[in-house]
Amino acid sequence: MPDNSPRVSRRTALGALAGAAGALATRQAAAMSAATGSSTAPTGRLKQSVCRWPYARTPLPTLCRRAKQIGLAAIDLLYADEWAVAQDAGLAVAMGYPSRREKFNETGFNDPVNHALLLKELETALPLAARAQLPNVIAMFxxxxxxxxxxxxxxxxxxGLTKIAPLxxxxxxTICMELLNSKVDHPGxxxxxxxxxxxxxxxxxxPHVKLLYDIYHxxxxxxxxxxxIRDNIDWIGHFHTGGVPGRHEINASQELNYxxxxxxxxxxxxxxxxxHEFAPTRADPFASLTEAFRLCSA
Known part of the structure; x- marks a missing residue:
């Protein structure tokens, strides 16, 4: 019987083999990345970080390892005794706390009575942050x-800030002063x-005193x-994300176009x-963090 089956050219066959080999190599690289804690995911033009507190139930070393796998560059809002944990995992600390003081948000530079306390904290924290190569520490109004x-x-x-800016x-x-909402989360x-x-x-x-522009707030x-943001980028030193309303995932479940x-x-x-400073609602919080990373990989 005559052979009427379509013939495959050598070029087509070689192309198919190369494609299969490439796909296998990609899967192998992904598996190796997962094993070593590195990421092959595109990071885009922005350096992305994740705040510690929404993952408080996750041990910090585990959070750092998972963040690294996702492709994040840093961890936010760590205390001085935690900085080395992130850095040992290959991550930067993008934003550090100057102290573990209670009522941190409520006690700010708006009241002169607080200046002695706040200046003393920053006088101690700024040299420590510099030695640990932190770019930012947080402070409040x-x-x-x-x-x-x-x-x-x-x-x-x-x-108050003029006194500490030279140090x-x-x-x-950079000292980053955070803007918070007083309507829902931080009355007063x-x-x-x-x-x-x-x-x-x-x-x-x-240039060393800027705003922490929290998009959610x-x-x-x-x-x-x-x-x-476009009109005032020169005054902004840092960003936080969060879905509105609820401060959950930053996907299509909320109103902002991240x-x-x-x-x-x-x-x-x-x-x-x-x-990223949102509280995940999924059973796997790192699925939400992975999604946020991809949404902001501009």
Whole structure:
């Protein structure tokens, strides 16, 4: 009988073999990456981090190993005695706490009464952060105090931060002042709007004192996130993510368009970190973190 089957050219056959070999090599590389704790996932233009507290039930070494596998570059919001754990895992510490003090968010530079405490903390933490090669430490504006309106609070923040800015510059570490929402999560917090934060930044006018722009918090208070970031990127030293409402996953279950936000930030040639600070709802929290990493790989 005549052979009417379609003939496969040598080039086609070789191409198929090469494709199969490439796929096998990719699977082998992925398996090796998983075994060694490295990642072959594309990281995009942004350096991504993850905050410690949403994974508090996970031992820190495990969190670091899983973050490294996903492709993250750093861990956020670690205390000084935890920094080496992340660094030993091959991760940076993108944002450190200057102390383990209680009521950290509530006690800020808006009240002059707090300055001695806060300056002493930072005077100790900044040299430690520099030696450990941390780029940032976090500080707060603080809760409202009777008799201290916004203008007086801004002046107090400027006065206190101006005193510590030279030491931050000397050590090459940036103090990041976090903007929080006062509507849902932090009633009474005074630094709850971009205008307040910008007034302080302009008053201090130091490249080593910047804003921690928490996208979740500012969406609740103001919205207009991308325009705000574009107009004020020079005053922003760090970003946090979170889905609105609820501070959960940053996917289509919430109202913010994180791929567009990440692209807008990357297009500005931003060189700092964007850190994921949402509470996962999935049984496997690292599936949510992997998803967030991909959404922000602009």
């Amino acid at each position: 603080g809760n409202r105090v009777a008799g201290i309106g916004d203008d007086a609070a801004i002046a107090s923040c400027v006065a 931050a510059a000397e050590h090459g570490v 917090y005074q630094g709850d709007r971009m205008a307040f934060g910008l007034a302080v930044m302009r008053g201090v006018n130091s 500012m969406q609740i208070m103001e919205g207009d996130v991308i325009r705000t 791929p567009a936000i990440a692209k807008a930030i990357a297009d500005l040639n931003y060189q700092g970190y964007i850190a």
